Amino acid sequence: MRQHPPFRADLVGSLLRPATVQRARTARAEGRIDDAALRAVEDDAIRDLIDAQRDAGLQLATDGEARRAWWHLDFWGGLDGVEVVELDHGIAFQGVTTTPKGMRVSGPVSFPADHPFVADAAFVVREAAARGLTAKFTIPSPTVFDFRLDADQIRTEHYADRDAITDDLVRAYRDAIAALYAAGVRYLQLDDTAWAYACSDDEMAKARARGIETDGIAERFASIVRRVLDGRPEDLVVTTHVCRGNFRSTWIASGGYEPVAEQLLGHTGYDGFFLEYDTDRAGGFEPLRFLPAGDQVVVLGLVTSKTGELEDPAVVEQRIRDAAAFAPLGQLALSPQCGFASTEEGNTLSEDEQWAKVRSVVAIADRVWR
Numbered sequence: 004m005r006q007h008p009p010f011r012a013d014l015v016g017s018l019l020r021p022a023t024v025q026r027a028r029t030a031r032a033e034g035r036i037d038d039a040a041l042r043a044v045e046d047d048a049i050r051d052l053i054d055a056q057r058d059a060g061l062q063l064a065t066d067g068e069a070r071r072a073w074w075h076l077d078f079w080g081g082l083d084g085v086e087v088v089e090l091d092h093g094i095a096f097q098g099v100t101t102t103p104k105g106m107r108v109s110g111p112v113s114f115p116a117d118h119p120f121v122a123d124a125a126f127v128v129r130e131a132a133a134r135g136l137t138a139k140f141t142i143p144s145p146t147v148f149d150f151r152l153d154a155d156q157i158r159t160e161h162y163a164d165r166d167a168i169t170d171d172l173v174r175a176y177r178d179a180i181a182a183l184y185a186a187g188v189r190y191l192q193l194d195d196t197a198w199a200y201a202c203s204d205d206e207m208a209k210a211r212a213r214g215i216e217t218d219g220i221a222e223r224f225a226s227i228v229r230r231v232l233d234g235r236p237e238d239l240v241v242t243t244h245v246c247r248g249n250f251r252s253t254w255i256a257s258g259g260y261e262p263v264a265e266q267l268l269g270h271t272g273y274d275g276f277f278l279e280y281d282t283d284r285a286g287g288f289e290p291l292r293f294l295p296a297g298d299q300v301v302v303l304g305l306v307t308s309k310t311g312e313l314e315d316p317a318v319v320e321q322r323i324r325d326a327a328a329f330a331p332l333g334q335l336a337l338s339p340q341c342g343f344a345s346t347e348e349g350n351t352l353s354e355d356e357q358w359a360k361v362r363s364v365v366a367i368a369d370r371v372w373r
Contacts, residue, residue, distance in 0.1 A: 006062075008063060008139065008242070009274070009300050009336050010063055012062070012338070013338040014065060014139070014361065015141075015277055015341050018067030018069070018344060020048075021048045023048050024044060027040070045070050048067075049070075050130055054134070055358060057135075061361065061365060064134070065139045066123065067344075073346050073347075074143060074346065075147060076105075079148060082175055086107045086109050088106070089104060090104060106156065107157075108157045108168065109159050112168060114175040114178040121185075122186075123140075124140045129187070132187075138189075138190065140190070140192070142183075145173065146198070147196055149165065149168075152165055172227075173227065173231055180235060189239055189240065190240050191239060192242045193241065194246060197224060198221075198243075198267055201217075207220075221265075221266040225266040228273070229270065229271060232272045240274045240275070242274055242277060245276065245277065260286060261289070264291070268290075268295070269293050269295055275299065276299070276301045278302070278303065279340045288328070292329045298334075299334065300336050301335055301336070303322070303326055304341065305319050305322050305337060306319065306338070308343045311360075313359060316366070337371070339361070
């Protein structure tokens with residue numbers, strides 16, 4: 004099968020947090036252990052997760068985001084000029100709401116040399132390489148920062164408004180990519196909910212109510228991504244995962260990719276696109292026609308990470324063939340639809356069910372592309 008990322012059988016990134024990590028995080032919060040003891044537990048758990056990914060047949064390994072509470076806030080909270088703060092509201096999913104935390108800009112935004120993700124990345128690169136695997140590392144996309152930042156959370160005279168932050172945000176991400184590359188990362192993913200929100204009429208209405216200009220929003224997102232990726236090292240593969248919401252097996256956004264596909268697939272410069280296709284909320288495969296001919300790959304998220312029930316392999320294989328009517332089979336791949344634990348709470352399935360899903364992805368991909 005394909006020998007470089009994104010692989011024919013791939014993984015979005017996050018995995019259910021092992022019980023050892025959950026217990027250690029609770030102990031740290033209660034002051035019963037220190038940061039060093041917590042990190043030692045996380046190190047051991049990540050080694051086990053990498054072993055499990057290898058044993059499932061994957062060619063890549065992530066750290067499962069095991070050190071993180073959130074898929075996005077942990078990264079942003081490590082930036083200079085950005086704080087993770089308590090809000091008076093969480094993010095509303097279908098029937099459940101996240102804990103009320105968000106970000107606040109309190110000064111000039113930049114990426115510090117001692118950002119904790121650099122050491123985290125170096126660890127997974129080293130451990131994956133020791134097992135003959137390619138390390139994959141994930142961070143939130145700058146477009147999510149741009150989209151999610153509320154105007155009333157800019158608490159500094161340094162920026163007049165959201166638009167004034169863009170140049171510094173781009174520079175911070177370029178510096179982050181350079182630092183992660185220096186740490187050994189050659190497969191990087193920018194996780195993104197903003198593109199999925201732009202596919203949803205309901206979410207665009209909410210955005211306008213927040214003061215967001217939604218006309219031309221796909222072009223804005225594409226411009227930000229292009230500026231961030233411009234000049235990246237030639238041997239660095241950068242993909243994105245377009246997420247429709249993933250918290251305790253629930254979701255937020257509905258709507259096909261048609262409103263954003265031309266900009267997303269044709270004008271961002273990503274090497275690969277992990278697109279969720281596990282339910283009819285994602286629409287049809289027709290938007291894949293905008294994928295340029297060449298080396299870029301769409302990774303079809305046809306296996307849900309939200310439940311433990313295994314998909315019928317024959318149905319998944321047929322859906323891959325359906326997608327190939329709009330994009331070449333050689334430019335397609337397969338993965339679970341999202342991570343299994345975008346936050347530390349995780350989705351409502353067991354670890355055994357999680358790994359059964361991963362093994363199924365590998366087996367299906369082997370049949371389709373070998």
